[in-house]
Amino acid sequence: MSAAEKDAVVGLYAAHQKVYPREVRGRFSRWRIASVIVLLGVFYLLPWIRFDGRQAVLFDLPARQFHIFGLTFLPQDFFFLTWLLVIAALSLFFFTALAGRLWCGYACPQTVWTEIFVWMERLVEGGHRQRMKLDEGPWTANKILRKSAKQLLWVSFALYTGFTFVGYFTPIEVLFAKIRSASLGGWETFWMLFYGFATYGNAGYMREQVCKYMCPYARFQGAMFDADTLIISYDAARGEPRGSRSRNTPAASRGLGDCIDCTLCVQACPTGIDIRNGLQLECIACAACIDACDGVMDRMGYPRGLIRYTTQTALEGGKTRILRTRVLVYGALLLALLIGFAVSIANRPLIEIDVLRDRNALFREVGADIENVYTLRLINKDAQAQTVHLAVRDLPGAILESERPAWSLDAGEVASATIRIRVPASAVSGGHDIAIVARTGDGSETVARTRFLAPVAP
Amino acid sequence: MSAITDLSAYRRARRGQAVGVVLWPAFLAAAAATMVFFAIFDPTKLGEDDSPPAWLADRMTGYAIGFFFFWIVAAVSSSLTACLLAPRVAAHRSGRPRGRRSSV
Known part of the structure; x- marks a missing residue:
């Protein structure tokens, strides 16, 4: 094993020790708690909200219909989902370039749910020192009681989470x-x-x-960073040389920097790193170390911000540029995609047609006419009832017949219609591309293309 | 930071990580593949002549089987990649017998 490999082994192995993050209070932990409440609040409450007589957000997989507040999406609209995912990815790039790993620290489900689980753990087992002691100690009645209480909380919460998740796919009230x-x-x-x-x-x-080991974003986020990206950093120029001292001692008088080496920033870190060693891959930018350090600086009577949100440029004494090529390009692309998305959602056809040719016969000769039979699936994606008229186009002399002159479809209704298209035999030979048009009351049209087949004229 | 005191504990930890590193990307790939595949194909129309095998008749079953199928395929691919990636280097450098390659 080479020296480099040994280092790697030590690093990986040491990292496996359980982290007992010390609880901190401060500006950024308040932001995170607010974010946790909002995000989990939305996740747990959304399935219970009703809109227009049905669950507002329901991904009805058995019926192959997605309902989002009065908008209905079908598998044919998959394109929108792809578009949305591209927007999500680009937003991630944009915010990462601008403000670093905001996502990791405040919005990632991993962070958000961990926060709740740690909170429950703290509730039952106490602060980080008590938890450490409890884990090291023997299995006393107290330990068994606390551990089972924690498991009970965790398991119930996890099951309720699973229930809510499935509630997005099966109507939650039915569930x-x-x-x-x-x-x-x-x-x-x-x-x-x-x-x-x-x-x-x-x-x-x-x-x-x-x-640390499973998240792909953690590995490639560095590609979106530059010297002007917001990072959490220890101000080494101000903090070093670190060392302990009594309260209210002017640091300079003892030849020390502002860091009192209390290691609270290390104890607070949920990933178990020392931010004073510089920016690290493990750092999820949760800012717990900032909160911890600010509290210490307050007590010492030193200015806050020994560890702070800053940029590499600012740390080196330069001025941070917010508007730079990378940010402008990401921003412009994001804006264009968002506008395009909104416009195409607003203008998407609300009637969908699927055309299936009759499988039994390619064509039929009816008197002097050639007839093709099709089965149509008409889907109303609108939140209101629609009346649909059908017509055929792109085939001179063709007539469309169906069992009804017009089709009334309720919101979200799927109807099956059999239609016959008939053309004088003299007018057609071989295959023709035709269009079947569904026109609604307000004059908007949906066009489906299919083939009309006739015998080849000699 | 503790040094390695127990190689078997290290190996256990490494194996645990390997499981995560293989299964998780496979899960992501399977989720994406399931979405795309079933957006295009209706599981109840997969068989010949639009009549699927009996075990696929229910859409939820179809989706679930599809998802696990994709997950398994992707996990096989990920684990082959994992196999091919690390141990060969370790085996070369340490000169350990071939049979023990996979243990670290």
Whole structure:
């Protein structure tokens, strides 16, 4: 084993020691708590909100329809989902270039759920020193009681999380009724347990290891960074040489910097690093070390910000540029995609047609006419009822016949229509591309293309 | 920071990480593949002549089977990558017998 490999081994192995982050209070922890409450609040409450007589946000997989506040999306609209994912990725780039790992510190589900699980742990087992002592100590009645209470909280919360998750796919009120009557379906039970277990494992046990070993974003976020990106950094020029001293001692008088080497920043770190060693891959920019250090600086009577949000440029005495090429390019692209997305959502056809050719016969000769039969699936994606008229286009002399002159479709309704398209035999030969048009009351049209087949004229 | 005192504990930890590193990217890939695949294909219309095998008749079953199928495929690929990546280097440098390559 080479020396480099030995180092790597030591690093990986040492990192596996359990981290007991010390609880801190401060500006940034308040921001994080606010973010946790808002994000989890949305996650847990959204499925209970109703809109237009149905669950406002429901990804109805069995029916292959997604409902989002009165908008209905079908598998054919997959394009929008892709677009949305591109927007999400670009937003991540944009915010990373601007403000570093904001996502990791405040919004990532891993952070958010871990925060709640740590909070529950703290509630039952106490602060970080008590937790350490409890873990090291023997299995006393007290330890068994506290550990079981924690597990009870964790498991219940994880199960409720799984229930909420499945509630996005099965109407949550139906799901709740099914649980009460113990008539839950097999897959519903399975996914509830699956998601619940994932939450329990990730937020209860894996925690920072997910960020360190499993998260792809943590590895490539560096590519979005530059010298003007907001990072959390220790001001070494101000802090060094570090050393302990009694309260209210002017640091300079003892030849020391402002860092009193209390190691609170290290104890507070949920990933177990020392921010004073510089920017590290493990840092999820949660700012717990800033809060810890600011508290110490206040007590020492030193100015805050020995550890602070800053940029490399600022640390080197330069002036941070916010508007720079990278940010402008990401921003412009993001804006263009967002506008395009909104416009195309607003203008998307609200009637969808699927055309299926009759499988039994390619064509039929009816008197002097050639007839093709199609089955249409008409889908109303609008939140209101629509009346649809059908017509055929791009085939001179063609007539469209169906069992009804017009189709009334309720919101979200899917109807099946059989249509016959008939053309004088003299007018066609071989295959033709035709268009079937569905026109709604307000004059908007949806066009579906298909083939019309006729015998080849001799 | 503690040095290595117990190599088997290190190996256990390393194996645990390897499981995470293999399964998690495979999970992400499978989630994406499932989304794309089932956006295009309806599981109940997968069989010949639009009549799927009985075990696929229910859409939720179809989605779930599809998801796990993709996950397994991606995990196999990830674990092969993991196999091919690290140990060969370690085996070369340490000159340990071939049979023990996979242990670290």
